[in-house]
Amino acid sequence: MEIVLCVTGSIAAIEAVKLARELRRQGATVKCFMSDDACNLIHPNAMEFATGQKVVVDLTGEIEHVKYAQTDLVLVAPATANVISKFAYKIADNPINTLLITAFGHETPIVFVPSMHDSMYNAVEGNIQKLKDEGITFLEPKLEEGKAKFPDIHDIALQAMRELYLNSPEGQKSNLLGKNVLVSAGSTYEAIDKVRGITNRSSGKMGVEIAKEAFRRGAEVTMLCGKIETRIPKLFHVVEAESTDKMEESLQKLVPGNDVFVSAAAVSDFTVHSQGQDKISSDSDLTLKLKRAPKIISSVKDINPDIFLVGFKAEYQVSDEELVESARRRMEESHANLMVANDVAVEGAGFGSDQNEVIILDGDLWTVPLTSKAEIAKRVLDKILEKL
Numbered sequence: 001m002e003i004v005l006c007v008t009g010s011i012a013a014i015e016a017v018k019l020a021r022e023l024r025r026q027g028a029t030v031k032c033f034m035s036d037d038a039c040n041l042i043h044p045n046a047m048e049f050a051t052g053q054k055v056v057v058d059l060t061g062e063i064e065h066v067k068y069a070q071t072d073l074v075l076v077a078p079a080t081a082n083v084i085s086k087f088a089y090k091i092a093d094n095p096i097n098t099l100l101i102t103a104f105g106h107e108t109p110i111v112f113v114p115s116m117h118d119s120m121y122n123a124v125e126g127n128i129q130k131l132k133d134e135g136i137t138f139l140e141p142k143l144e145e146g147k148a149k150f151p152d153i154h155d156i157a158l159q160a161m162r163e164l165y166l167n168s169p170e171g172q173k174s175n176l177l178g179k180n181v182l183v184s185a186g187s188t189y190e191a192i193d194k195v196r197g198i199t200n201r202s203s204g205k206m207g208v209e210i211a212k213e214a215f216r217r218g219a220e221v222t223m224l225c226g227k228i229e230t231r232i233p234k235l236f237h238v239v240e241a242e243s244t245d246k247m248e249e250s251l252q253k254l255v256p257g258n259d260v261f262v263s264a265a266a267v268s269d270f271t272v273h274s275q276g277q278d279k280i281s282s283d284s285d286l287t288l289k290l291k292r293a294p295k296i297i298s299s300v301k302d303i304n305p306d307i308f309l310v311g312f313k314a315e316y317q318v319s320d321e322e323l324v325e326s327a328r329r330r331m332e333e334s335h336a337n338l339m340v341a342n343d344v345a346v347e348g349a350g351f352g353s354d355q356n357e358v359i360i361l362d363g364d365l366w367t368v369p370l371t372s373k374a375e376i377a378k379r380v381l382d383k384i385l386e387k388l
Contacts, residue, residue, distance in 0.1 A: 001028040001164050002071045004103075006096045007047065009037020010078035012115035012150035016042065019077060019153045020050035026157055028164070031068055032056065033096050035083070059095050069102035073163050076100070077139075078115035078150055081124045088127035104134075109163045111137045113156055114148055121148035137163060142234075155233050162216045174385050176219035182258040183211040184251075184265035186226035188244045192272050192288065193280045201351035202266035204228035206312070206373050210262050211236055213377040217385070222258065224250055226265055229352065244268050248296045255303040260384060262310040263297045301335045308388060310380065311336040317345040320359070320367075327361055338362045338383055346370070362387065 003023055007016045016038075020030050030051040034044055044055040056064045076083060076096070083096055092098040103110060112131070114121060121141070128138055139159050141148035165171040185207020191197045207223070208230050215221045215235060222237040224247060232238055239254065241247040244267055255261060273289040280286060297311050311334055313327040327341035342349065342358045348370055349356045357370040360383060368379055 001026075002031070002073075003028045003160060003164075004031045004033060004068050004071045004074045004099065005047075005051070006033045006035075006074065006076040006079075006083075006099065007038045007042075008035045008076065008078060008080045008083045008096060009041065010080050010115040010150075011041065012078035013038045013041045015150055015153060016077070017046050017050040019156055020047060022153050022157045023075075023160060024051070026161055028160070031071070033064075033068075033099055035094060035096055037080075056095060059098065065095060065098040065102045069099060070106050070108060071103070072109070072167065073160060074100065074103045074108055074110045075113070075156075075160055076111070077113035077156055079112040080114075081116050081120045084112060084114065084124050084131070085127045088130045109137070109167050111139060111159060111163055113139045113151065114141050115150045116148050118143060118146050118148050151234060152231075154231070155235055158212060158215065158233055158235060162218065165216050166218050171217070176214060176217045176260075176381075176385070176388075179219045179260060179388070180222070180258045181211070181214040181219040181260045181262070182222045182224060182254055183207050183214065183262045184224040184226075184247065184267075185211070186228040187266045188226045188247060188268045189242050190244065190268050190271045190293075191275050193275060193278065195279050198268070198270070198272070198290075199227060200266050200268065202226075203230055203352040204265075205230045205352070205354065206356065206376070207262070207264035208232060209373045209377040210264055210380060213374070213381045214260070214262075217381055219260070222254060224254060224265070226267075244271055244293045244296065248294065248299070251296060251300065252303060255300055255307060258304070258307060260308045260310070260388075261300055262380070263300070264312050266314065267296060268293050295333070297330075297334045297336070308338075308384060309334065309336045310338040310340065310384065313339060313341045314344050315341070316343065318343055324359060324361065324365065327359065331361060337387060338380070340376075340380060 032047040032051050033056045047055045086097045087100045092101050186204035187200045187202040189197045189199045211221050224239050241250045270290040271293045273291045313330045327339045331339040339361045358368045360366045
């Protein structure tokens with residue numbers, strides 16, 4: 001994967017070193033072009049360190065604008081009003097705009113990440129729309145404090161990975177473009193009184209990795225979130241649902257509009273029978289009566305029979321045979337198309353870990369040994385794409 005990163009003269013250029021490093025962590029080779037104004041903010045040596053390659057600041061006899069135009073992706077981050085407007089009208093008076101025009105002629109994917117004062121952002125809205133109509137992708141900035149601010153670098157990298165995948169031979173053959181994917185994640189919280197409650201130790205990391213992988217493969221992603229202990233990309237639509245009841249209520253609204261639902265949230269098996277209206281006194285012992293919570297995954301197919309349903313089944317300290325049998329029962333009860341089962345007692349694969357060890361069932365059975373949750377997400381999305 002080869003990315004040409006174009007850094008222009010926004011103050012957000014100071015984030016370009018971190019961005020280049022993150023792109024390389026994702027497996028990309030990065031070549032950098034810098035404008036004169038960008039060089040006034042950060043030294044080209046910094047970008048050479050970040051990318052491991054010489055930085056292009058001037059066009060020479062090597063005709064760099066042609067040499068690097070047929071790359072896998074051109075990423076303009078940050079993108080100023082100047083570079084956007086000149087490219088909208090195909091003005092080539094600097095190395096970056098000359099590269100962009102050449103890349104556009106080769107139909108190379110191009111992504112812009114605007115960063116400027118909001119008045120300038122509003123002023124170039126027409127130019128942005130003109131480029132969008134020509135097939136150019138824009139990653140929306142954070143609009144706050146009177147500025148169109150640079151998004152989080154992890155979101156920029158995720159958008160870049162999406163563009164690279166969709167324009168790769170693999171992505172052109174099999175993708176989720178046009179599909180709406182709903183992912184639940186995290187733990188639910190069941191109130192005892194106004195200040196206390198019962199919950200579980202789910203971090204939401206697995207659900208977030210599933211959502212990221214679905215987005216990378218072209219889906220429009222909605223996350224239904226309980227308590228989450230990891231960052232959620234701003235590229236997703238997020239619906240918060242603290243309790244089991246709220247999650248069930250939200251599913252009634254969300255399931256009809258989605259093609260795939262991955263139920264990765266650890267929804268409570270029990271709720272409090274009678275909640276205290278105020279803060280319960282701690283002056284005496286308390287007996288807490290719990291009632292079984294509904295298995296909300298079992299109602300999904302009733303709401304939308306055509307949805308592709310993926311369930312997760314966690315057990316504690318059981319044999320592989322018991323784990324598979326438990327997952328099969330849940331699969332039959334919920335009419336799920338796919339079930340992912342894991343034993344949270346496995347060392348290194350417990351709650352909050354960045355790794356997991358799972359068994360994937362869809363009639364057949366696949367064992368995924370201990371690996372990163374990001375890798376497991378890829379395996380799960382592979383299976384979804386095989387079946388859709």
